[in-house]
Amino acid sequence: MHNTTNYQNMYPGPQNAFDIYHSDSSISALYELKSPYLLIKEVFDYDRDIFQTYAAAPLYFYQNNYVLSETIVNFSRRHQHSFFEIMFVMKGSTEQRIENQKYLYHEGQCCLLNHAVRHRELPFQNTTLYFLMLSDDFVSKLMANDFFFNADGVLSQRQNTIYDFFQKSLNSRDKQYLDFYPKVPADRITPVLEDFFEKLTEENQHFSWGSYAAAQGITAKILGVMLDYSLYKSRKISVNNSKEEYLFIQIQRLLESHSGKISRQEISDILHYSDSYLNKIVNRSVGMSLLEYRKFFMIKEAARLLSCTDKTVSEIIDDLGFSGRTYFNSFFKKQYGVTPAQYRKNSRIQSE
Numbered sequence: 001m002h003n004t005t006n007y008q009n010m011y012p013g014p015q016n017a018f019d020i021y022h023s024d025s026s027i028s029a030l031y032e033l034k035s036p037y038l039l040i041k042e043v044f045d046y047d048r049d050i051f052q053t054y055a056a057a058p059l060y061f062y063q064n065n066y067v068l069s070e071t072i073v074n075f076s077r078r079h080q081h082s083f084f085e086i087m088f089v090m091k092g093s094t095e096q097r098i099e100n101q102k103y104l105y106h107e108g109q110c111c112l113l114n115h116a117v118r119h120r121e122l123p124f125q126n127t128t129l130y131f132l133m134l135s136d137d138f139v140s141k142l143m144a145n146d147f148f149f150n151a152d153g154v155l156s157q158r159q160n161t162i163y164d165f166f167q168k169s170l171n172s173r174d175k176q177y178l179d180f181y182p183k184v185p186a187d188r189i190t191p192v193l194e195d196f197f198e199k200l201t202e203e204n205q206h207f208s209w210g211s212y213a214a215a216q217g218i219t220a221k222i223l224g225v226m227l228d229y230s231l232y233k234s235r236k237i238s239v240n241n242s243k244e245e246y247l248f249i250q251i252q253r254l255l256e257s258h259s260g261k262i263s264r265q266e267i268s269d270i271l272h273y274s275d276s277y278l279n280k281i282v283n284r285s286v287g288m289s290l291l292e293y294r295k296f297f298m299i300k301e302a303a304r305l306l307s308c309t310d311k312t313v314s315e316i317i318d319d320l321g322f323s324g325r326t327y328f329n330s331f332f333k334k335q336y337g338v339t340p341a342q343y344r345k346n347s348r349i350q351s352e
Contacts, residue, residue: 018133020079029079035060036138037215039200040131044068044092044123056201058211078120084134084166086112086222090190092127096120098177099239103253108186110226112162112178114169117239130197132222139166142216161234162223175239180232181252184336185303185347189231196222247271248285251278251293260297261320264290298322299335306340307347313340 018038021030035057043052051068055061078097087096088110096103096111098119105111113119121129134142143166146158165178182189200218203211226232237249254267267290268275279290286293298320305316313325322328332340 029077031079031081031083033081033083033133033135036135036212037219038131038133039197039204040133041197042129042131044072044125044127044129046124046126054201056204058204058207058215061201061205072122078118080118081113081115081133083136084112084114084139084169086110086132086134086226087121088130088132088193090128090130090194092123092125094121094123094127094129097122099175101249103249104257106186106256108182108189110180112165112180112226114165114174114176116169116173116175117177130193132197132219134219136170138216138219140170142219143167145213145216146220160223160227161236162227165236176236177239178234178236180226180234182231183233184231185300185307187307189225192225193222196225244281244284247273247278248281251282251290255294255297258297259301259320260294260299261301262294264294295331296335299332302328302332302340303336303343306344316340 018034019032021032038055038057040056041052041054043050045052046068049068051066051071052063053066054063087105089105089107091107093104093106096105096119098113098117123129143163144157146163147155148158150156162178165176168174169176196218200215203214203218226234250271251267254262254270264275264279267278271278275290282288282290282293302316302320305311305319306313311319313328317325317328320328322331329339332343336343338346
């Protein structure tokens with residue numbers, strides 16, 4: 001049975017951007033891409049009750065405004081795809097329900113979903129999301145055409161975590177996705193990605209000789225940002241994951257939502273597992289203790305406060321509960337490569 005939802009009607013044109021099958025299913029709808037790739041930008045403005053959408057594919061561009069309160073219901077439906085989808089949170093945050101679990105994605109975070117994963121996104125504050133949808137054929141050709149010169153000067157086909165994920169997903173329908181968590185403030189990542197998205201949109205609007213190859217190159221550049229270890233930490237997650245994998249994800253979310261200011265005992269009380277067991281899970285996952293991993297999130301919050309507030313370093317240290325300025329400076333420099341004072345100075349220079 002083939003049904004069309006209001007969500008599909010948001011992207012009209014000579015041909016709709018994608019077809020939606022089984023839209024009334026209690027399990028999930030199926031989205032089928034009708035182009036080699038599609039880039040969608042969605043802006044949720046709760047203050048003005050406006051939903052803005054932009055869609056771009058080869059020789060296809062569409063934009064429109066809708067009443068947010070009348071359309072938000074369309075985003076609560078669970079669905080899966082016949083293609084790969086990368087979701088980027090460029091501003092704000094969104095709840096991502098993946099199968100039966102709920103996760104909160106903040107600015108700078110992204111995830112790469114394969115065909116088998118059922119999910120839905122639900123922003124609940126002023127939020128901007130990008131969705132890059134890639135067909136199997138586009139992905140296969142992208143991997144086949146992506147070469148680099150190795151140390152011996154020989155042209156070799158590129159291999160990386162994302163390509164490995166693509167290849168395995170093409171050969172099976174295991175429910176897996178890649179989660180990308182920023183290691184630096186989001187404003188060091190989002191402008192770069194925004195520039196690539198604009199270039200991809202412009203290429204689509206004037207699709208001609210070389211545009212398909214250009215689109216492959218821009219997409220590879222976007223994936224390169226996600227693969228940059230200095231910018232992102234990535235983790236492959238199986239939806240049918242083990243208890244330890246699931247608990248580690250829960251620990252990450254708690255640390256993230258509390259900016260690291262949550263104790264081992266508090267995490268233990270929330271998750272109903274001993275703090276020593278949770279500490280072992282973190283150690284096996286990231287090679288550090290829960291206390292050390294907690295400080296990673298605290299330092300990330302310190303960087304945000306240095307960039308966005310006028311609080312002194314001493315005030316930030318007190319807010320986050322660090323034992324002393326020397327220890328804080330050392331930990332901060334280890335994570336960001338500069339002192340807190342230099343980081344604040346650099347942030348203000350970039351904002352001018």
